[in-house]
Structures are given as C-alpha cells and as structure tokens.
Amino acid sequence: MHFYNGAKSLIKQNIREYGMYIALFVIILIFSVMTDGLFISSRNISNLLDATGYIAVLAVGMTLVIVIRHIDLSVGFAAGFMGAIAAILLTQAGVPFYLTIPIILVLGIAIGLLNGVLIASIGIPSFVASLAGMLIFRGALLQVTEETGTIVIDDDNFNAIGNGYIPEIARVDDLSLLSLIVGVVAILLYIYSRFSNRKNKLKYKFDVVSRGIFALELIFVSAIIAYITWIIAGYNGFSWTVIIMLFVVIVYHFLTTKTVLGRHIYAVGSNPEAAHLSGINVKKITYVVFGSMGMLAGLSGILFTSRMESATTTAGTLFELDAIAAAYIGGVSAAGGVGKVTGSIIGALVMASLTSGMNLLGVGISYQYMIRGGVLAAAVIFDVMTRKKRG
16 A cells, blocks of 8 residues: 555656656557557667657757747758758768768857847847747758759768667677667666665655655666667667767756756746846856757757758758657646756657657548647646646
C-alpha cells in the first residue's frame, strides 16, 4: 500500500514530466500493434530517430526561448537559408566541410543575436521581430537557390552527417559493438544524473521519492534505452545525426541544470521584473538565448541539408512550428519559467512517431495535420490544467 501511495504521489508531483513519457509509450505501443511490429523494426526506428534530429535540435533552442517568455518564428527558414549557404560554400566556393560547419554556426549566432537586439534593446515583440525574420529568410532562401532551384551537394563527408553511421569496430552476435558501448554510456550517464540529483535534494532537505520508486524509475528508463540501443545496433548502429542530437541534449541539460546561466534563464522566465531587481541582466540573458537559438538553427540547417544531400527552395518550411509543438508537448509552459530540454526531445519524438506511424498506416496527409494539431492542443490544455491545479 505504501508503494502504491508513493507511486501515486510521484506521478501527481511530476505529471508534466511523466505525462509525455506515457504518451510516447502509448503511441509506440498502438502503432506497433496496428503495423504488426513494423513500427518497431530496426530500420524504421533508425529512420525515425534520423528524421527527428533536425527538429529536436531546434526544439532544444525553442524550449529556452519559450522559457524566457518569447517565441522565434524565424528559425525554420533561417535553418533552410543557412543550409543553402552551406551548400554554396561546399559546391561553388570550394570551402572544405570542416570549415563550412563552424562558419554556418557562427552565422547562426550572428542571426540569433540580431533577433536578440531587436527584442531586448529596441523593444520589438519577439513575435513581430521573428515574423519579419521569417519573411526575410524565406526571400533570402529563394534568392540564393533561384538559379538552379536545387543545389546538389556531392561532398561525402558533409552528407555523412545526415546519412552516415558511427564506424563499426566489430560486430557481436550481428550487433554493432560501438553502438552497444554508446548505449551503455548513455545508461550510466542517466543513472549518475538521477543519483546526483537525488543526493542534492537530500542535502538541501527537499522531498524525494522512496527508494523503491526511485529504483523502479531507474530500471524502467534504463530498460528503454537498452532496448532502443539493441534495436539500432542490429541495423547500422547509431547514426551521426543521433550522436549530434544526444551531444546537444547533454550539453544543454548541463547548462540549464548545473550552471548559474541556467538558473538565470529560468529566473528571467519565472519573473523578468524580479530577476532584474535581483541583479540579473535580463538583456544579456535574452541575447544568450537568442544567440543559442540561431546557432542551433544553423546546426538544424546542416543536419537537414546533409540528410537531403542538397539545398532546396522549400527547405525549412514549417520547421519552426514542429519545433514549437515539440517544446510544448515536451512540457514547456506558455507562462514561462518551466520546461526541460530533455522534455523537448521527447516532444520531438512524439511528433516524429505520429508522422512515421501514420505514414506506415497510409493515413492521408490532411488527417495527419489534423491529428498533430489535436495532439498539440491537448498538450497545451494539459499545461493549463496542471498549472491551475498547482495554483
């Protein structure tokens, strides 16, 4: 009975966080049954994770933007435009891929900082400033691709970012050994992170869940990571896209949970006026968050362009809406101050799983848009209802 009450209390206190994991689990279960297991085949899971990459990277940046009570509508076409610039540098300017990537990331930071200046220094609402950026980058993308319509990239190293897999050092029972090692490291990092978090809470006399519930949580999540690793290792192993996505999540999770900058970002989101009065430079935080968003838009553009092996006039279409949807489904609050980057990845996986499952079932594109819209609406309603209960 004590165990049951503990589980109930855990779910109630963390309903926002656990709700999306449950939703993802239910979606995977439903599609697995409806497609006779095709949905959880090695090939489909690998393709699903690769298709999630460029949106997940954007969703991480968008989470922080929404946390500080802003929005960035320009990131989709900014990603498409920067992907096209990368294609031009590689094909027409002869710049090697190892220089092209940092150039694009720096360009992304500059674009993000420009947004930050318009919003924080001039005082233009983020919706309007980023809408203007969206139109500008849409036009810029058309301008740089209008001669050919499509810029084909024949650089194998660059294209490997979106289509390649980490090297195989050996295969054990037809499983990629290096991918198995990556999975084990991911599980160890997760367990270390949870133990570290629990230790800090106990140190400062915060409430923690019982040991039994804590152990159950560790076993459940570790089992999921192990299962996904096993499936992927049986195909081609982890792709470079997934490795980049995991790296971005780990870096941003550390920044937001373990650094002063992270605490300041959430303080600004919770109450900008109080943050300003307590000595936090709200303008500086806005610059950092939008600069980071621009850099991740550049990375998203690189991932998408390398996956397509070309830059097209339609690249970036609706990327920003998918990223916003992923952030909200992942538990970020429209009121600001609440949201985790790990949640945004789960949100991106929910959206990608819905698309993949509906494609396998042959659901029409019109119904797909309506269902995805319904899921987004449900996530925001869920956010509002849980905030009312807490209030």
